[in-house]
Amino acid sequence: MDHKILQTTRELIDEAGYPALTVDRVAARAGVGKAAIYRRYASKAEMAFAALVHGQRLPPPADTGSLHGDLLELTRTFHARMAAPAARHVAPALMSELAANPELDSRFQDTFLAAEHAGLAEIVERAVARGELAGPVDPTIVHLLLLGSLAAGLYIINLPVDDAMITDLVTATATGITALAGRHHGEPGGEPHGDPHGAARPGPPSPDRA
Amino acid sequence: MDHKILQTTRELIDEAGYPALTVDRVAARAGVGKAAIYRRYASKAEMAFAALVHGQRLPPPADTGSLHGDLLELTRTFHARMAAPAARHVAPALMSELAANPELDSRFQDTFLAAEHAGLAEIVERAVARGELAGPVDPTIVHLLLLGSLAAGLYIINLPVDDAMITDLVTATATGITALAGRHHGEPGGEPHGDPHGAARPGPPSPDRA
Incomplete structure (x- = not known):
């Protein structure tokens, strides 16, 4: 039933957009009760x-x-x-x-x-x-x-x-x-201790440049 | 006037919370017209x-x-x-x-x-x-x-x-x-080219571990 509800929701959004979507329409098209939808989802x-x-x-x-x-x-x-x-x-x-x-x-x-x-x-x-x-x-x-x-x-x-x-x-x-x-x-x-800015340096400098 | 509007807005929020805030109350308390507020801000x-x-x-x-x-x-x-x-x-x-x-x-x-x-x-x-x-x-x-x-x-x-x-x-x-x-x-x-995952490695490995 979950699949059916979500599939119908997607169909209705595709057809008429999100603003026009209502839980009533989903229930009618999917052939399920509104209560079944509201048990799963608190809102549209x-x-x-x-x-x-x-x-x-x-x-x-x-x-x-x-x-x-x-x-x-x-x-x-x-x-x-x-x-x-x-x-x-x-x-x-x-x-x-x-x-x-x-x-x-x-x-x-x-x-x-x-x-x-x-x-x-x-x-x-x-x-x-x-x-x-x-x-x-x-x-x-x-x-x-x-x-x-x-x-x-x-x-x-x-x-x-x-x-x-x-x-x-x-x-x-x-x-x-x-x-x-x-x-x-x-x-x-990772320079884990003692240098609060350590881990933010330009990647660890390569030793040959240090 | 900007300062006065924002200062009054903060005061009213401190006193009564955001939900109770209205542009009318800000205008009245700050002694400015609503139009002056709406020229600056489109909404509450x-x-x-x-x-x-x-x-x-x-x-x-x-x-x-x-x-x-x-x-x-x-x-x-x-x-x-x-x-x-x-x-x-x-x-x-x-x-x-x-x-x-x-x-x-x-x-x-x-x-x-x-x-x-x-x-x-x-x-x-x-x-x-x-x-x-x-x-x-x-x-x-x-x-x-x-x-x-x-x-x-x-x-x-x-x-x-x-x-x-x-x-x-x-x-x-x-x-x-x-x-x-x-x-x-x-x-x-930075390993700029040729290795799409290069920059995501555990910091550049030190040459002596490579």
Whole structure:
């Protein structure tokens, strides 16, 4: 039934746009009761977010063999969904609903954001296992640097984010969290202690230039 | 008169909170006409943003002598304003107004966002002049990684952002844009060509480990 609700939501948005979407129309077209929809989604915006951006669970992120590759794959996938015109309508509406409704906010945190967080945690774990990161990094930081900055670019700054910008965001994030991991876990290159500005220097200077 | 309007806006928010704020009350208390307010601000949310977060111009960012220090100073200043309870009310309201009103959005871009952009551009220029960055980096990327991620953390993910997290965001951003500058401007450490994942590796490996 979940699939049917989300599929119908996408169809109706394609046909008439997000503003014309109503829970009533979705219920009628999908042949389900409104109560069944409201058991799953607290509002039209939450239902549309699930239909357009992602559901309450996500498949495991693609394993490309590198931290940069995994983050790039994930960010491109999210960008494709987040940048769609209907998603640009939904997201600001959902954000202001979240700010006004703590119950909806906590559902959103426990479902959609938790799913994003879990995907990023898996990418971080793989990078630690491969030895690309000196130790674990809080997935929240990765979330903010990558998906937070992307959301801000699309929904607040209203930028036309292209693939070159996505690649730059991913490169900066991958390099940045690698430095954080070194810093927090005492990797030689991470200059973990005693120099508060250490990890922010122009990449570790090569010894022959030092 | 600008100062008087913003000062009165802050007073009224302090006294009764953002939801109770109206342009009428600001006009009455400040002793100015509503038209004078609407010439400056298109809405209550825009006026409150100017009063709480920052005006349409910003003073030049503090010059601390390092890229990390400059970014940390700027981010702490923005965080203190952006995280205030009233700002948490205003921002989502403003974001949904921006999405619904292209004229307001373009004013917002040309004033507030342009002011933030200019401050970050100045920090980047100084870092290039000091030799910390191999060449200029698009200030938009810095904007997204730092203030975009902060806005997402505060207003979408609804995180209690503390100073440790701010410091991590700044460290990751400074390291990340340093790698981008190296990559775009051909610094030896930046591995600018031929290896699409180069800049994402755990800092450039030291030659003695390579």
